[in-house]
Amino acid sequence: MHVLIIPSWYPSGPGDINGIFFQQQAQALQRAGVQVGVIAPVFRSMRGEPKSIFTGGYGVRSFVEAHIPTYLYKSMYFFPRTAIDRSRWLKAGWKLFRRYVREHGRPDIIHAHSMNYGGILAHEIHSETGIPYVLTEHSSTYARKLVRDWQRDAMMRSAKQCAARIAVSRDFCRLLESEYDGLDWQYIPNILPAKFAEPFDAANKPQNDGFTFCSVAHLNYNKGYDILLPAFAEALKKHPGLKLKIGGTGLADAQLHELTRKLGIGNSVTFLGKLQNEEVLALMRQSDAFVLASRHETFGVVFIEALSQGLPVIATRCGGPNSTVTPENGLLVPTENIGALAGALVELYENRGRYDAAVLRENCLNEYGEQSVIGQIKAQYRAVLNTAHN
Known part of the structure; x- marks a missing residue:
């Protein structure tokens, strides 16, 4: 053929x-x-x-x-x-x-x-x-x-x-x-990209000082970082030890750095810049959960990349994630809703024991x-x- x-x-x-x-x-x-x-x-x-x-x-x-x-x-x-x-x-x-x-x-x-x-x-x-x-x-x-x-x-x-x-x-x-x-x-x-399907022992992940959410996408309006950052600031009020690491670059880069400064969350948020596939993989293996607040997604490969590394996922009901994110592997919230996203960040952290990394990975590999x-x-x-x- x-x-x-x-x-x-x-x-x-x-x-x-x-x-x-x-x-x-x-x-x-x-x-x-x-x-x-x-x-x-x-x-x-x-x-x-x-x-x-x-x-x-x-x-x-x-x-x-x-x-x-x-x-x-x-x-x-x-x-x-x-x-x-x-x-x-x-x-x-x-x-x-x-x-x-x-x-x-x-x-x-x-x-x-x-x-x-x-x-x-x-x-x-x-x-x-x-x-x-x-x-x-x-x-x-x-x-x-x-x-x-x-x-x-x-x-x-x-x-x-x-x-x-x-x-x-x-x-x-x-x-x-x-x-x-x-x-x-x-x-x-x-x-699912082949590198993300390579053998990986989620049980031996390094332990973070604070529970770490990661997020990877182009830094543009559609990816909703202007929603995620204030939602994360709200979540920090209840759990000050949370961390957020963001990979990617884009037209909104400077504005998002400035928003982080205005919110006073610079000690908890790290911008990592442009990442290659291997660097995305390493970031996910060093994180505890994944979050992205997109306004529109037809699919969102990054969500299945995160699930393949045993990370529970928070996403918005913006199209593609509706087929991927379930109560068994994460949380879905409305788009454009800072309060709902903040609540999801807190809920996932407080119920983090609900998610078995090995099961998340196995189910992801079976479907994707x-x-x-x-x-x-x-x-x-x-x-x-x-x-x-x-």
């Missing part, structure tokens, strides 16, 4: 975690015996990376990574959120597809990730070549009401022609069924581990190819 992956965004190089879950899934498929290739236009943001207009590089880059031939087309979004830049992205994708086929042959099936733009490119390729495609949707733009009217026609055409439509949480399936009227979606979660998720994806591929050949 030969599968070509078309992600709508992808890591641009070592150290880049943007779209890393697409990369991890591709590598897991390869390990499971599937012939895999990746083509990915990687367009940088003028707002997020303005200096890269001169230093980021342009054009095709090809390499083999973890036995996967990978083709990137590096460029810049010069006209963001316009049809012009979508057309440029699709043109780059076609260039990569034609080169990939010349050098590696025609794939049996295409797996696109996110309708806009990968799904649209997969639909165009299908229309010209007849290669069937499946799509997994990850984008939070639906919940955030950021899909523009001019984008919808092409997205709907692509959705109608998908041989299988997958969403990464059950709540997200329901949302997408309302967005794409008359089309069914099925739930297959994102995969490589064997389970890749088995479901391969079953979808087989069903699509059987239908195409009949």
